[in-house]
Amino acid sequence: xxxxxxxxxxxxxxxxxxxxxxxxxxxxxxxxxxxxxxxxxxxxxxxxxxxxxxxxxxxxxxxxxxxxxxxxxxxxxxxxxxxxxxxxxxxxxxxxxxxxxxxxxxxxxxxxxxxxxxxxxxxxxxxxxxxxxxxxxxxxxxxxxxxxxxxxxxxxxxxxxxxxxxxxxxxxxxxxxxxxxxxxxxxxxxxxxxxxxxxxxxxxxxxxxxxxxxxxxxxxxxxxxxxxxxxxxxxxxxxxxxxxxxxxxxxxxxxxxxxxxxxxxxxxxxxxxxxxxxxxxxxxxxxxxxxxxxxxxxxxxxxxxxxxxxxxxxxxxxxxxxxxxxxxxxxxxxxxxxxxxxxxxxxxxxxxxxxxxxxxxxxxxxxxxxxxxxxxxxxxxxxxxxxxxxxxxxxxxxxxxxxxxxxxxxxxx
Amino acid sequence: xxxxxxxxxxxxxxxxxxxxxxxxxxxxxxxxxxxxxxxxxxxxxxxxxxxxxxxxxxxxxxxxxxxxxxxxxxxxxxxxxxxxxxxxxxxxxxxxxxxxxxxxxxxxxxxxxxxxxxxxxxxxxxxxxxxxxxxxxxxxxxxxxxxxxxxxxxxxxxxxxxxxxxxxxxxxxx
Numbered sequence: 001x002x003x004x005x006x007x008x009x010x011x012x013x014x015x016x017x018x019x020x021x022x023x024x025x026x027x028x029x030x031x032x033x034x035x036x037x038x039x040x041x042x043x044x045x046x047x048x049x050x051x052x053x054x055x056x057x058x059x060x061x062x063x064x065x066x067x068x069x070x071x072x073x074x075x076x077x078x079x080x081x082x083x084x085x086x087x088x089x090x091x092x093x094x095x096x097x098x099x100x101x102x103x104x105x106x107x108x109x110x111x112x113x114x115x116x117x118x119x120x121x122x123x124x125x126x127x128x129x130x131x132x133x134x135x136x137x138x139x140x141x142x143x144x145x146x147x148x149x150x151x152x153x154x155x156x157x158x159x160x161x162x163x164x165x166x167x168x169x170x171x172x173x174x175x176x177x178x179x180x181x182x183x184x185x186x187x188x189x190x191x192x193x194x195x196x197x198x199x200x201x202x203x204x205x206x207x208x209x210x211x212x213x214x215x216x217x218x219x220x221x222x223x224x225x226x227x228x229x230x231x232x233x234x235x236x237x238x239x240x241x242x243x244x245x246x247x248x249x250x251x252x253x254x255x256x257x258x259x260x261x262x263x264x265x266x267x268x269x270x271x272x273x274x275x276x277x278x279x280x281x282x283x284x285x286x287x288x289x290x291x292x293x294x295x296x297x298x299x300x301x302x303x304x305x306x307x308x309x310x311x312x313x314x315x316x317x318x319x320x321x322x323x324x325x326x327x328x329x330x331x332x333x334x335x336x337x338x339x340x341x342x343x344x345x346x347x348x349x350x351x352x353x354x355x356x357x358x359x360x361x362x363x364x365x366x367x368x369x370x371x372x373x374x375x376x377x378x379x380x381x382x383x384x385x386x387x388x389x390x391x392x393x394x395x396x397x398x399x400x401x402x403x404x405x406x407x408x409x410x411x412x413x
Numbered sequence: 414x415x416x417x418x419x420x421x422x423x424x425x426x427x428x429x430x431x432x433x434x435x436x437x438x439x440x441x442x443x444x445x446x447x448x449x450x451x452x453x454x455x456x457x458x459x460x461x462x463x464x465x466x467x468x469x470x471x472x473x474x475x476x477x478x479x480x481x482x483x484x485x486x487x488x489x490x491x492x493x494x495x496x497x498x499x500x501x502x503x504x505x506x507x508x509x510x511x512x513x514x515x516x517x518x519x520x521x522x523x524x525x526x527x528x529x530x531x532x533x534x535x536x537x538x539x540x541x542x543x544x545x546x547x548x549x550x551x552x553x554x555x556x557x558x559x560x561x562x563x564x565x566x567x568x569x570x571x572x573x574x575x576x577x578x579x580x581x582x583x584x585x586x587x
Contacts, residue, residue: 164561185561187525205461205514206556207529225457228533228557231526244526247457251530272530288527294486295527318524332524340524363524382567407525 023109023116028087029143034069037062038081038089038110041074042103047096049128054094054103057132058139061150064172064397066372066390067140081110088116090139101125105135107142117142129174137413147413149368154375155179155189155197155214157406159384164406166199168214171368171410173386173399179217190232191411192258198222198232198241209243222260231275234258236324236412237282240302242266244274253287255302266304277320277329278302284347286310286320286329297331299347310349316340321365321374322347328391330355330365330374342376344391355393362387366410375399375408417490419546420499449510450551453587461514461554464584470508477504478513478582481539482575485520488534490542498539501582502546512552512585515539519560520574521567532557539580554585 029035039059055072062068071084081089087110094103106118119138121131133150140148149171158167158178164185167178180186184202192198195214200207204221209229212219223229227246234241239258244251252267253276267273271291278285285302288295292309297317300307311317314333321330328344335341340361345352356362360380367374373388383403389396454460466474478501481494490498505511517532517539536555543553563577 162562162566185558187559187561202558204459205463206554226455226459226554228529230529230559244529246530246533251533272527272534274530275524275526288524290527290530295524316523316527318527334523338522 023114025088025116025143026145032069032085035067035143036069036071036081036084036086036088038071038073038077038084038086040076040089040091041072042091043093045093045095049094049096049101049125052128052132054092054105054128054132055090057129058090058105058136060172061133061136061148062139064388065140065149065368065370066388066395067144076113078110086110096125099124101128101131103128103131103135107139129170133170146370149370149372149413152369152413153191153194153214153411154366154386155191155409155411156386157187157189158404159406160404166197166217169400176402179212179214180219181217188231188407190234190409192234192239194411197409198234200230200232209241223256223263233276233278233285235278235282235302236280237278240282242276242278242285244276253285253300253304255285264304266300266302267307273298275318275320277322279322279347280324280326284322286322286331286347288318288320297329297345299329308349310345310347311343311352312349313343313352317343319364321367323367323391324369324371330367330391332363332365332376342374342389344374353393355389355391356387356396357393358387358396364407366408368410369412375410377406377408379406417495417542417545419502419542420495444509446509446549446551450512450549450587453512453551455551459554461556461583462586463514464512464586466511466584470511473504473508474511474584477501478584480579480581481535483535483578483580485574485578486523486531488517488531488538490538494539495542498542499546502543502548505543505548505552510587512554512587514583514585515553515555516562516581516583517555517557518562518564518577518579518581520577521560521563522574523560525559525561528559529557532559535578535580 039055042055059070059072063070092105103121107116136150137148152171155168158165166180166186166189169176186201189199198211201210207228208224209222210219211222225247229245231244242255245254251272253273254265256263269291273289275288276285286299289298295318297311297320298309316334319332330344332340333343342355342362342365360378363377365374365376375388377384378387386399386405515536517536519528519532540553540555568574
């Protein structure tokens with residue numbers, strides 16, 4: 001497969017040094033839960049872009065991540081900005097010359113309209129979205145001092161007409177691309193790095209773990225046996241792979257090194273133990289077990305010690321995902337009416353909170369790399385699509401309208 | 414796991430295999446099982462490949478190798494399942510060259526991860542039952558598709574769901 005064109009960025013920082021000292025972005029950011037920010041339509045010299053206007057992408061990104069209160073206007077409007085308590089805004093201009101686009105983005109102070117910081121991006125027209133995602137990441141870094149999610153990707157199972165293939169999209173639901181094309185069932189994708197993945201495929205007539213390229217789907221067998229090998233999860237610390245295997249007679253949680261050596265069986269219960277999910281520091285693993293009679297979330301140390309049950313609220317709980325900050329485990333649980341919803345719980349089993357309530361089954365939670373959002377799948381009738389929600393249950397956003405999205409995995413930054 | 418003992422002690426009928434991969438002209442030659450399955454890969458490297466049965470056998474296989482159904486969230490064999498498995502065991506005895514893959518499936522409710530385990534448990538009880546009926550374990554492989562390969566998509570009622578909670582039988586190469 002042809003590699004995507006490399007994004008060319010030229011950074012010009014037009015910081016007005018004296019002024020920058022007066023406007024402290026971090027102080028401004030610390031005053032709000034959602035930071036008010038104005039976005040003004042970008043002007044253009046020469047040809048206008050047919051789609052993906054830079055200001056639209058910026059506004060979508062900042063709104064998506066849940067950390068901003070975005071106000072969009074076609075031109076500077078002090079009254080609208082004042083209404084929204086916006087102290088900063090972005091404007092800019094671009095030029096299109098042949099296939100090349102140059103975009104200037106300016107972050108300004110609403111009160112004085114003075115420039116705080118300016119950045120210039122240059123690249124092919126087909127990377128305008130990528131350039132503006134990069135700009136939004138830089139905005140987040142300026143304001144919060146941490147990284148933005150705007151260049152992250154989501155792997156998922158493309159599920160249509162009973163087929164199951166691994167596919168990938170940008171965090172915001174753009175640029176879908178099917179990766180596997182092997183005419184067998186492919187499920188449980190998980191990122192190893194941003195460019196490689198591990199998943200369960202039935203190429204040998206039964207489920208094994210494969211590792212492959214996100215770019216072209218080229219793959220090799222990783223963990224295999226005559227039994228079921230499923231639900232892989234990669235440690236964010238050292239790449240250790242946790243997975244569920246029934247090689248010793250029934251399904252238990254195992255781990256192995258990233259080079260598939262040193263296989264260790266962590267659970268030895270006669271029940272079904274599956275769905276391992278790493279804590280961010282790699283010390284613990286959340287998993288699902290039906291040892292109590294029905295599936296519930298458990299936590300253990302990464303050597304299998306201290307296995308203990310965490311969820312007691314539900315008849316059925318599965319698909320744990322540990323937050324990047326370590327303070328919460330998201331999971332799917334069945335309510336009295338048989339409907340599944342996303343919940344969070346502290347790893348010590350305290351404070352279970354229902355996160356979703358929209359109609360349909362809400363399943364397969366996965367945290368954004370910065371912990372600000374939880375992605376999940378909403379399944380209604382024959383449609384299943386990706387949504388995101390803040391961990392407190394606010395700001396539910398629909399990400400895809402394809403109807404065929406299952407089992408997402410969110411990449412790192 | 415509760416495994417029922419085989420309901421009928423099957424008569425050891427005269428072997429009448431039409432399935433004769435040895436290409437022997439004498440169809441009724443009885444080949445000892447250890448020779449018949451000598452080439453079966455029992456290691457982790459084994460690949461489950463569907464066998465292409467000869468015409469006459471294919472028809473009989475299609476008649477007998479029907480899905481076994483289960484209750485919701487259960488892997489216990491009910492009376493219907495047992496009756497079907499007895500017939501399948503008889504068929505396997507009559508056709509000693511055949512191996513089968515038992516694929517466990519679930520309905521579309523619940524989580525994909527947990528249903529992989531449930532589907533496998535269904536396949537396991539089926540295999541155990543066939544072994545109790547005297548079928549050599551080398552002839553029965555198992556796997557699970559969880560809820561990833563429903564017969565009917567997007568069920569809304571119990572009857573529809575019940576069609577998806579099943580074990581299917583696929584003839585395997587030796």
